[in-house]
Amino acid sequence: MPTPTIREINIEDNPHVAKCVRDVLIEFGVPKVGTAYEDASLDCMYETYNHPKMVYLVLEENSQIIGSAGIAKLDNHNGNICELQKMYFAPEARGRGLGTKMIAKCLEYAKDFGFEACYLETMPYMDAARALYAKNGFEIIDKPLGNTGHYSCTVYMLKNLKN
Template sequence: MIEVKRTTSDNADFKRLTNLFDAYLVEIDGDEKDFFAQYNQIYIKNVIVLYENDYALGCGAFKGYENEVAELKRMFVLPESRGKGIASKIVDSLESWMKEEGFSKCILETSRYLEPAVALYKKLGFTIIPNYGPYKNVSSSICMQKMLTS
């Protein structure tokens, strides 16, 4: 049975999963890893960890970006758990929480090299937008958005 746990970035399982994610991103981002690290090593109060039999399979988080816009952060699913709908469940759970918090739009940044992630976000209703904020001139980034409806 899959359990969805709301927590914060202080959660030990979230830290473990995001450390694995960061190690994976070093391979993807290469020389840009330090640039991205500054936006990932932050305290986040809205974190979800998905468990199966008390074992953390994946995580995701969001933070307020501006006004009614939330930014999706730190999405990661263990490689052996991919393809089982875990990422979709994380995004769905985060979107519900965003709506509870009064957000009407979700934005995100991901690497253009993470093609499965880009495909998943498109499948979940996200559309590509011009790169925002710190990602404006980062050619390896793809930014996306989704309007949150009730």
């Protein structure tokens, strides 16, 4: 089996990323409102992240997108904090250590961009995701930071990047 590749998104990846993310959200029964499912940017991720201090990465295996995640400044927040955004993996990508590799790559970009901390939001019943984030140094915080528009996501986590 070939080793999956983590690389920056290309414009041709847009429909494949949108499908992968939406399929995972449906699989987990995530509400279609107040989550990434309804984000207009989901259909144009290349264009959305093709700006300074932003990156969106895809996990590719056998010419298929099987996961993705991005880094961007946290919306509606004054601090120097980025957000780990739209990290979703298809079933065939899970349990293989690829999530840890993706997080490491995203945080490498975040540090290079000069961010001091990384924030994320997730769902309370996404146990494996919460465990993965905790294993990678994210800690649960009491309330949301900024305003991502994802009001259905009720677990907030933060990782200090200044170490």
